[in-house]
Amino acid sequence: LIGAGKTPTLGGGFHANLGKESRAQTLQNGKRQIHHLGNQLQLNQHCLDTAFNFFKMAVSKHLTRGRKMTHVIAACLYLVCRTEGTPHMLLDLSDLLQVNVYVLGKTFLLLARELCINAPAIDPCLYIPRFAHMLEFGDKNHEVSMTALRLLQRMKRDWMHTGRRPSGLCGAALLVAARMHDFRRTVKEVIRVVKVCESTLRKRLTEFEDTPTSQLTIDEFMKIDLEEECDPPSFTAGQKKLKIQQLEKALSKKLEDFEGEISSYQDEIEIELENSRPKAKGVFANFTKDDSIEDNASSIFGEEEAEDEELEAAANHLNKDFYNELLEKDRLKTNEDGACKNGNEAPVRPPALESLLGPLPTAASLGITESIKECISTKDREPGENTGDGELDLSGIDDSEIDRYILNETEAQIKAELWMKENADYLKEQKEKEARIAKEKELGIYKEHKPKKSAKKREPIQASTAGEAIEKMLEQKKISSKINYNVLRDLNSKGSNTPKKEDDSTDDSTSTKKLSRRKSIASRNIANPVNSVGKR
Amino acid sequence: TPGVCPPLTPMTPMTPVTPASESSGIVPQLQNIVSTVNLACKLDLKNIALQARNAEYNPKRFAAVIMRIREPRTTALIFSSGKMVCTGAKTEEQSRLAARKYARVVQKLGFPAKFLDFKIQNMVGSCDVRFPIRLEGLVLTHQQFSSYEPELFPGLIYRMVKPRIVLLIFVSGKVVLTGAKERSEIYEAFENIYPILKGFKKAS
Numbered sequence: 001l002i003g004a005g006k007t008p009t010l011g012g013g014f015h016a017n018l019g020k021e022s023r024a025q026t027l028q029n030g031k032r033q034i035h036h037l038g039n040q041l042q043l044n045q046h047c048l049d050t051a052f053n054f055f056k057m058a059v060s061k062h063l064t065r066g067r068k069m070t071h072v073i074a075a076c077l078y079l080v081c082r083t084e085g086t087p088h089m090l091l092d093l094s095d096l097l098q099v100n101v102y103v104l105g106k107t108f109l110l111l112a113r114e115l116c117i118n119a120p121a122i123d124p125c126l127y128i129p130r131f132a133h134m135l136e137f138g139d140k141n142h143e144v145s146m147t148a149l150r151l152l153q154r155m156k157r158d159w160m161h162t163g164r165r166p167s168g169l170c171g172a173a174l175l176v177a178a179r180m181h182d183f184r185r186t187v188k189e190v191i192r193v194v195k196v197c198e199s200t201l202r203k204r205l206t207e208f209e210d211t212p213t214s215q216l217t218i219d220e221f222m223k224i225d226l227e228e229e230c231d232p233p234s235f236t237a238g239q240k241k242l243k244i245q246q247l248e249k250a251l252s253k254k255l256e257d258f259e260g261e262i263s264s265y266q267d268e269i270e271i272e273l274e275n276s277r278p279k280a281k282g283v284f285a286n287f288t289k290d291d292s293i294e295d296n297a298s299s300i301f302g303e304e305e306a307e308d309e310e311l312e313a314a315a316n317h318l319n320k321d322f323y324n325e326l327l328e329k330d331r332l333k334t335n336e337d338g339a340c341k342n343g344n345e346a347p348v349r350p351p352a353l354e355s356l357l358g359p360l361p362t363a364a365s366l367g368i369t370e371s372i373k374e375c376i377s378t379k380d381r382e383p384g385e386n387t388g389d390g391e392l393d394l395s396g397i398d399d400s401e402i403d404r405y406i407l408n409e410t411e412a413q414i415k416a417e418l419w420m421k422e423n424a425d426y427l428k429e430q431k432e433k434e435a436r437i438a439k440e441k442e443l444g445i446y447k448e449h450k451p452k453k454s455a456k457k458r459e460p461i462q463a464s465t466a467g468e469a470i471e472k473m474l475e476q477k478k479i480s481s482k483i484n485y486n487v488l489r490d491l492n493s494k495g496s497n498t499p500k501k502e503d504d505s506t507d508d509s510t511s512t513k514k515l516s517r518r519k520s521i522a523s524r525n526i527a528n529p530v531n532s533v534g535k536r
Numbered sequence: 537t538p539g540v541c542p543p544l545t546p547m548t549p550m551t552p553v554t555p556a557s558e559s560s561g562i563v564p565q566l567q568n569i570v571s572t573v574n575l576a577c578k579l580d581l582k583n584i585a586l587q588a589r590n591a592e593y594n595p596k597r598f599a600a601v602i603m604r605i606r607e608p609r610t611t612a613l614i615f616s617s618g619k620m621v622c623t624g625a626k627t628e629e630q631s632r633l634a635a636r637k638y639a640r641v642v643q644k645l646g647f648p649a650k651f652l653d654f655k656i657q658n659m660v661g662s663c664d665v666r667f668p669i670r671l672e673g674l675v676l677t678h679q680q681f682s683s684y685e686p687e688l689f690p691g692l693i694y695r696m697v698k699p700r701i702v703l704l705i706f707v708s709g710k711v712v713l714t715g716a717k718e719r720s721e722i723y724e725a726f727e728n729i730y731p732i733l734k735g736f737k738k739a740s
Contacts, residue, residue, distance in 0.1 A: 089687065090687050090688070091687075101687075101688075102688060105685065105687070109683060109685065109688070112683075113683070118679040121672050121675060121676075121684060121686070122686065122687065159668060159707070159738065161686075162670070162671050162672065162686070162707040163671065163686055163690035163691065163706060163707045164686055164690065165686060165687055166686065166687070229738070229739075231668055231738070232668050232707045232708060232738075234707060234708035235667075235668045235707065235708040235709060237708075238664070238708045238709070238710065242664075390576065390650040390651055390652040390653075391650060391651070392636060392639050392640065392643065392649065392650060392651040393636060393651065394636075394640065396633060396636075397633075397636060397637055397640050399640075401607070401637075402637065402640050402641055402644055403644070404589070405588055405589050405590050405605065405641050406587060406588060406589065406641065406644060406645065407586075407587055407588065407589050411589070412586055412587050415586055416586045419582075419585065419586060419593070422594075423594070423595060423596065425596070426595050426596045
């Protein structure tokens with residue numbers, strides 16, 4: 001819906017650019033940045049073009065929204081580097097842009113995922129020529145590179161490269177290769193070129209030292225290739241840790257056993273000692289011993305138990321008649337239904353209730369066993385379920401434990417003092433903010449920043465024709481200030497062919513200023529067309 | 537150019553189904569559970585921070601009180617709106633118990649805290665398959681789901697579609713599973729990935 005009719009203003013220059021669509025502007029800007037960055041990386045034109053294609057795809061998928069343009073550009077370039085197999089690291093881009101490498105990495109991963117581009121895994125061998133060149137081996141560059149490549153192959157077969165930065169491995173390989181060819185390259189020189197930490201390089205060298213290949217002489221190494229492949233260092237370390245843990249567990253268990261034995265010996269000795277002590281006699285003897293109280297207690301309970309037994313006997317006797325009666329009834333009942341299980345299980349102590357009320361209806365006889373089972377199971381499934389009103393369930397919470405988490409008066413005062421001191425700046429800011437708001441309120445220009453309401457209630461559009469309705473809707477939604485409303489109106493009436501060009505030229509000078517102030521344009525009366533950009 | 541596939545029209549990628557259905561015999565251990573609950577009342581964070589022993593509050597850095605309890609060992613973020621996040625528990629029951637304890641502390645500090653909409657948001661599990669895994673091979677055959685960038689992260693990031701779990705797979709054979717809302721999802725994801733990992737076991 002952009003106003004048709006190309007006005008002959010080809011030499012507009014600055015103004016013509018302003019009139020371009022935002023999308024084209026973005027793309028042009030991106031192209032410029034890609035070329036700028038790509039030249040710093042010494043990428044050829046083909047790579048730059050491919051990067052620009054990636055960028056176009058990214059823009060069309062709206063992946064540039066909410067992200068720094070530079071990050072997206074860098075990600076596009078790195079994607080090209082990966083697909084073309086150039087020896088550029090993400091670290092190089094990060095160095096150029098002074099951005100954290102992981103931030104760039106995040107953008108790169110997202111871009112690769114969204115564009116469905118699977119960059120092949122980095123092969124550390126790619127970096128060897130580049131680093132070798134930077135280490136200046138002169139004539140022997142090729143030889144050293146070959147040796148380094150061979151070392152790298154060996155490291156790969158020994159599972160040293162999985163999960164590691166390829167640059168670290170390259171550094172280690174080059175260092176060893178240099179030494180093998182009598183070049184004295186120090187660790188410091190290598191890490192400056194390779195961009196890893198000294199400890200990383202040392203670790204790689206140590207790991208290589210642990211492999212059987214490191215024991216070969218230089219000549220042997222160049223000729224022989226050992227069959228055995230080592231385990232990755234992290235796996236070996238993990239296994240070692242596991243073994244140590246198991247050993248420790250076995251050890252502590254043994255210790256426990258020994259302790260148990262020792263304590264059992266201890267107990268036996270104690271008992272023997274006690275038995276050999278002279279025993280006090282008489283009634284008061286009970287009170288002198290420490291465990292006498294327990295003896296007394298058990299004797300009391302013993303008496304109670306004896307009483308209980310008597311009661312039981314009496315109860316049994318009374319119940320006997322009822323019991324017999326019940327059994328009779330139940331047997332008859334079972335003969336009738338043949339389904340009632342409950343009656344068959346003759347309880348040892350017949351429940352008194354049954355004898356009084358007669359056989360109660362069972363779940364089976366009522367036919368609701370299934371529903372009862374369901375109810376019980378749902379109850380079991382959600383034991384800790386909230387009550388309907390969301391009250392806090394206090395079961396299992398020890399109040400004294402909770403009280404320990406709360407400070408008393410003096411402690412609270414001290415903490416308050418410390419906190420006030422710590423957060424003095426913040427409190428000052430808050431006070432100033434409040435004072436500012438109060439002042440603005442007084443002056444009546446207080447603008448409260450309310451959180452954006454997602455559902456805006458709009459008045460229903462009242463329009464007589466479809467064209468008018470569309471106009472009003474566009475005004476409300478403020479889609480674009482660049483729409484030629486005249487054309488919209490003319491859409492229905494097929495008579496008119498071209499929009500009014502005279503309006504264009506007169507509005508041109510005034511409109512350039514108003515382009516940036518969309519709100520005012522939208523609020524303008526649409527009768528005066530907002531079609532400054534009607535020329536295409 | 538190798539390895540570049542043009543973006544296709546969207547189709548749902550399916551995790552490749554492996555025929556062998558033997559159980560791995562390894563059970564992933566839960567390491568962390570993140571849950572949220574609504575205490576349903578506005579809270580004065582300064583008040584809480586100054587009265588509780590185990591609370592820290594740095595309004596300039598973060599707009600919530602960070603509270604910790606020892607049993608179960610967890611950390612909670614309590615916001616002024618009354619919402620709370622509880623992390624660090626090792627089982628679902630522990631997470632719920634810890635959240636209730638935090639709510640009780642808030643109650644005792646004088647706020648009418650309730651316990652609404654307790655929900656487990658994330659569960660993290662880990663386990664060890666006990667053999668080295670060839671990550672380069674895995675990323676080649678499962679490129680739709682895997683992402684392996686040794687320059688950025690030593691592990692392979694596998695995004696499983698069903699159940700929707702993210703697995704971090706390391707060359708040492710250790711596997712971390714995250715993104716689950718239920719324990720069964722972690723178990724299911726591991727049973728799905730185990731046969732695939734066996735296929736990339738280092739020959740020894």
